[in-house]
Amino acid sequence: MKIVLAPMEGLVDPIMRDILTRLGGIDYCVTEFIRVSVRVLPPHIFRKTCPELDHGGKTAAGVPVHVQLLGSDPQMMAHNAARAARLGAPAIDLNFGCPSKGVNANRGGAILLETPNEVHDVVSAVRQAVPNDIPVTAKMRLGFKDKSLYLDNAAAIADAGAAHVTVHARTKVEGYKPPAHWEYIARIRECVKIPVIANGEIWNHDDYARCREVSGCSDVMIGRGQISQPDLSKVIKAERDGKPIEPIGWDVIVGFLLDLVAQSQHRMQPRYVHGRVKQWLHHLKRRFPEAKVLFDQVKVVNDLDLLKQMLLDEQARAEQN
Template identity: 55%
Template sequence: MRIILAPMEGLVDSPIRESLTQVGGIDRCVTEFIRVTHGMLPPRIFYKYAPELHNRCLTRTGVPVAVQLLGSDTDQMALHGARAAELGAPQIDINFGCPAKTVNKHKGGAVLLREPELLHRITSAIRQAVPSTIPVTAKMRLGYEDRSMGIACGQALEAAGAAEIVIHARSKVDGYKPPAYWEDVARVREAVATQVIANGDIWTVDDYWRCRTVSGCDDVMIGRGLISRPDLAVQIKASQSGQVLPPMSWPEAVGLVKNYGRALQGHLEDKFVIGRIKQWLNYLRRGFVEAEAVWPQARKLRELAALFACLESAVLKPRAA
């Protein structure tokens, strides 16, 4: 089984990939999507989203990073797939799952699930443009308005040569509201020969095993669950052999967040670093009671040093008898 870190736009950047892969258990990462429109993007854009290209597209711990593209212009998507491969991408992933209104309005992401034939053309064009040794993969949802298009879209991607299909177990309209429809992922998996990877609502080790049972997928992609509990992949891997590891401590989590902030300081203004850290802290509230306790104070802070100090000072008060 494999665990893949999901490409969460606006959050899972290179520094957070480094932080999470250092914890362990992650077999592959995927970049935030590179938006493809009508003109050829310069190499610096690829390096911006995937600085790992300078290191054979590996994180410092050796985890491979796929480059993800988003767009609907078949020719341009093919050209950009070829350029990513030339720059060293070991895998080209296509985003057919983003539910953001702005993205969908400009014919990108999940809105393309209305047109399985367009999914096929885009994927086929990239497959033909990229060397055969480099896998072309896709991330999709179960549909746009509802979940009725999952099989048709999966079959279109299979016919186009997709090596793997990650399926977020909801439609675009479902957004991120529970539940995740893992049983519908199973229906797509049974309808295609291509490897299917389940995604959506894996927050705990028990969630992984339920997802595996219902979807039939050994491999999973996890986004929010790994952001809220950075050791989740390690815990899932340990559970394969019946082990139960001690959970990550709050001081260890704070260390990760601080290292992440310092890495961001190299190329972002402090106000943006603070914003990214608060994003992560907000997710950590689900995995750590200390994060929940410190959140009301931390969310108001506007200075980086004060935010770090606030995180370090988080101490649980004993409950009243």
């Protein structure tokens, strides 16, 4: 059983990967996508998205970080994948799932699911360009407008030499609206000879158990659920082992918010730090009622020192309760 931290554009960045993997339970991460168009990108672009490349391709907690590429030109994708491999990427993941209108308009992400032959060509070119000891994997949705080609796309990925495929169990049009159609993942498993990882609507251990039962997959990728409950992977594995643990408390979460602020100050201009805190609090509201109260308090704050003091005060209150 493996649990993978999903790539979430603008949210699961190196800071979030560092915080979440320190909690345990995550087997590997996938970066936000690196957009490939008409050139081989310089090394600093790869290192900006994946600074872990300078540390053996792992987070500080020792969790591997796979580099994800997005694009439609097989040769450009191949050249960039080869560069990422030379820079130390432990694996290359290919994005055929991004639902962004802007990305799709430029022949990237989920739009390629309309043409399985293109999906095959991209995966095949990258597989040939990357050393054999570095896995090439792919992430797909069930389709773009509908699910009519989901088996064709899964077969294209498998036949092109991918080591495994992760399936977000919705179409592009369905976006992130529940439910996730895990039963389609089960059908994919019956038709391809490579491992399949299930993704979509896993918010707690019960969701994981249902996903495993319906899809037949023991390996899952978790995104929003992990952001909402930062120790979710650890909780799921403890339940699996018959040794349930208490989820972390709000006081610990506030400590991570302070860590987010501290690390963000080194990676971005001060005026953007507030947005990161508010963004995470928005997701935490699903699991922690205290997050909504704190979000309402900090949403109008623009002074960074005041923000940090508010978080310190909240941490002190939480520790007393």
